[in-house]
Amino acid sequence: MTSAAHTPELRAAAAHIGRRRLLTGTAAAAALAFAVQLPAEGVAGAAELDARRLTEDPFTLGVASGDPRPDSALLWTRLAPRPYEPGSGLPRTRVTVRWELAHDAAFRRTVRRGEATAHPEFDHSVRVDVPGLAPDRVYYYRFRAGTWLSPVGRTRTAPARHARTGELKLAAVSCQAYHDGYFTAYRHLADEDLDVVFHLGDYLYEYAVNSTGGARNYTDRVLPAHYNHETVTLEDYRLRYGLYKSDPDLRAAHAAHPFVVTWDDHETENNYADDIPENDVPPEEFLLRRASAYRAYWENQPLRAPQRPTGPDMRLHRRLHFGRLAQFDILDTRQYRSDQAYGDGWRVPGPESEDPARTMTGAAQERWLLDGWRASDATWNVVPQQVTFARRRDRTTADFKLSMDAWDGYPASRQRLLDGVEAAGLANFMVLTGDVHTAYAYDLKKDWDDPASRTLGTEIVATSISSGKDGADRPADWERLTTANPHMRFYNGRRGYVTVALGARQARADFRSVAAVTVPGAPVTTSASFVTEAGSPGLHPV
Structure with a gap:
C-alpha cells in the first residue's frame, strides 16, 4: 500500500504550502506584522x-x-x-x-x-x-x-469522553448577509432546545452595506459611511463584526447556546482559494488582507487559544467529542484548497477538475481527518464544513455542469474521503454543509451514476440565515436539479436553519424556515423532516 505522504496529490499540496511560507517569510512578513498589529498582549496597551x-x-x-x-x-x-x-x-x-x-x-x-x-x-x-x-x-x-x-x-459542557449519551440536539446555520435582510431565524433559534449550534461559514460578508442597511431599509437609523465599501483592512473587518454582532437576534442566539464556528469565503473574500484571491491582486497584498480577516475573526468568535492566528495562517480544523454518541470533525475548506478549476463557476468537468493532485482540504488536514476516523468509537461521525459535498448536476443531459467551488470541483479529494469512510467502517457518516443559501438533503452514494448503489452517509445542507433575501420554497431550478440528482432528497430555497437530533438508534433532521427576512418578525415553520437509521444510511421523510 502506498504511503499517503508520498502520493502525487500530497506532494503537490506540500509544494503549494511551501510557496506560501516563502512568500510570508520574506519582506511580506514585516509588512504583515505591521499591518495586523502582532505585538504580544500588553505591549501596546501597557496603560x-x-x-x-x-x-x-x-x-x-x-x-x-x-x-x-x-x-x-x-x-x-x-x-x-x-x-x-x-x-x-x-x-x-x-x-x-x-x-x-x-x-x-x-x-x-x-x-x-x-x-x-x-x-x-x-x-x-x-x-x-x-x-x-x-x-x-x-x-x-x-x-x-x-x-x-x-x-x-x-x-453547557459536553458529556464525558466515553459516556453513553442518549441524545444530542444540534442546529446548523450559515450565510448571514446583513444587507440581505433581518436575522429573524436567529430569534427562533434562540428559543430552540439545543445542546450546540454549528456555524458553517459566511458569518459576515465583505460587501458594502449602505446607510439604510440594504434590504433592511432602515428608516429609524443611518449607518456610517465607512460601511459602504468592501472590507480590506483590519479596521474594516473589525467594524464589520461590530455591525453584525450588534444585531439583537444574533446576540440572542449566541447567549442561548454554545457555538462551534468555522469560516467559508466571505469572512475574507468571495471564493478565494488558499493564497489565491478572487481578483487580480499580488499574492502579498491578498495575504495582508487574509491576515487582517483571520485576526478579526479570532477576535470576534468564541475560539480557544490554539486557534489564534499567526499572520495569514490559522488552524481552524479541530475535533470535538460528545461522549461516545458523536465525533465532530470541523473542517476548513478555504485555507488549503487548490485553485478552482476552469476559472471557477459552473463548468463541464474535465481533466483539470478531475486531476488527482487537486485538494480541498490540504494534505495535513486530510490526513488528520482520515486518522481521526480510524480511531473513532463514536456512533455518529459528523463533519461540519462549508460547501456542497454530494455531486450536484445542473441538468440531466450529458453536457451537465458542476460547481467548481464545491466538492464537485475536487472529485478526487472527495473520493479519498469516501474511501476513508469505507476503510474506517463508519456506519453513520454525516456531513453538515452551508454556503448555497438553500436547504438540501442528500444520500451520499458510492456510485453517483447508480441510484441503487450503496449509500455511504448523508448530507444535511443548512439554508442561509438571510443571504439571498426572502427566497422561495421551490426555486426556478427545483425540478431540473431534483431530476438530475436522484440522491437529492429535499430542496427548499427559504431562509432559516436545520436542527438535527442524534440518538443511539436514529438521527432526525428538521428543516426550519421563515417566510421572509426583508421584513422583521416572520414566524418559523418546519419545511420537512427526515430520519436516517443508525447502521443503515439513507434519508427517509417523516
Whole structure:
C-alpha cells in the first residue's frame, strides 16, 4: 500500500504550502506584522483604564460561548461602547473585566469567578477558558466592567469522553448577509432546545452595506459611511463584526447556546482559494488582507487559544467529542484548497477538475481527518464544513455542469474521503454543509451514476440565515436539479436553519424556515423532516 505522504496529490499540496511560507517569510512578513498589529498582549496597551470610568454600556455586542468540552467552557465578549466607530469608543488601554459562572441564571449558586484583561491589541475582546467543570451540565455566565453588567449567557459542557449519551440536539446555520435582510431565524433559534449550534461559514460578508442597511431599509437609523465599501483592512473587518454582532437576534442566539464556528469565503473574500484571491491582486497584498480577516475573526468568535492566528495562517480544523454518541470533525475548506478549476463557476468537468493532485482540504488536514476516523468509537461521525459535498448536476443531459467551488470541483479529494469512510467502517457518516443559501438533503452514494448503489452517509445542507433575501420554497431550478440528482432528497430555497437530533438508534433532521427576512418578525415553520437509521444510511421523510 502506498504511503499517503508520498502520493502525487500530497506532494503537490506540500509544494503549494511551501510557496506560501516563502512568500510570508520574506519582506511580506514585516509588512504583515505591521499591518495586523502582532505585538504580544500588553505591549501596546501597557496603560490600564479604570473600568469604573466607563460611562457607556461596553457590552453592546453581547456574549458567547463555544467549543464545548467535558471539563471546561470557553466564554467570550468584546468591549465596544460605540461599535460602529473605529476603536469602538475605547482608548488604547487595557481594561480589567470580571466574570462569573453559575448553576443558575440568577447567580445564586456561583461555580467559578475571576478576572480577565481586554487588550487593545485584540480590539478589547475577552475570552475565558473556565476549567474544572462537570460534564454534560448547563451553566450560566456573565461579565462585569465597572458598574456595567453584560447580558447573561447560557452554555453547557459536553458529556464525558466515553459516556453513553442518549441524545444530542444540534442546529446548523450559515450565510448571514446583513444587507440581505433581518436575522429573524436567529430569534427562533434562540428559543430552540439545543445542546450546540454549528456555524458553517459566511458569518459576515465583505460587501458594502449602505446607510439604510440594504434590504433592511432602515428608516429609524443611518449607518456610517465607512460601511459602504468592501472590507480590506483590519479596521474594516473589525467594524464589520461590530455591525453584525450588534444585531439583537444574533446576540440572542449566541447567549442561548454554545457555538462551534468555522469560516467559508466571505469572512475574507468571495471564493478565494488558499493564497489565491478572487481578483487580480499580488499574492502579498491578498495575504495582508487574509491576515487582517483571520485576526478579526479570532477576535470576534468564541475560539480557544490554539486557534489564534499567526499572520495569514490559522488552524481552524479541530475535533470535538460528545461522549461516545458523536465525533465532530470541523473542517476548513478555504485555507488549503487548490485553485478552482476552469476559472471557477459552473463548468463541464474535465481533466483539470478531475486531476488527482487537486485538494480541498490540504494534505495535513486530510490526513488528520482520515486518522481521526480510524480511531473513532463514536456512533455518529459528523463533519461540519462549508460547501456542497454530494455531486450536484445542473441538468440531466450529458453536457451537465458542476460547481467548481464545491466538492464537485475536487472529485478526487472527495473520493479519498469516501474511501476513508469505507476503510474506517463508519456506519453513520454525516456531513453538515452551508454556503448555497438553500436547504438540501442528500444520500451520499458510492456510485453517483447508480441510484441503487450503496449509500455511504448523508448530507444535511443548512439554508442561509438571510443571504439571498426572502427566497422561495421551490426555486426556478427545483425540478431540473431534483431530476438530475436522484440522491437529492429535499430542496427548499427559504431562509432559516436545520436542527438535527442524534440518538443511539436514529438521527432526525428538521428543516426550519421563515417566510421572509426583508421584513422583521416572520414566524418559523418546519419545511420537512427526515430520519436516517443508525447502521443503515439513507434519508427517509417523516
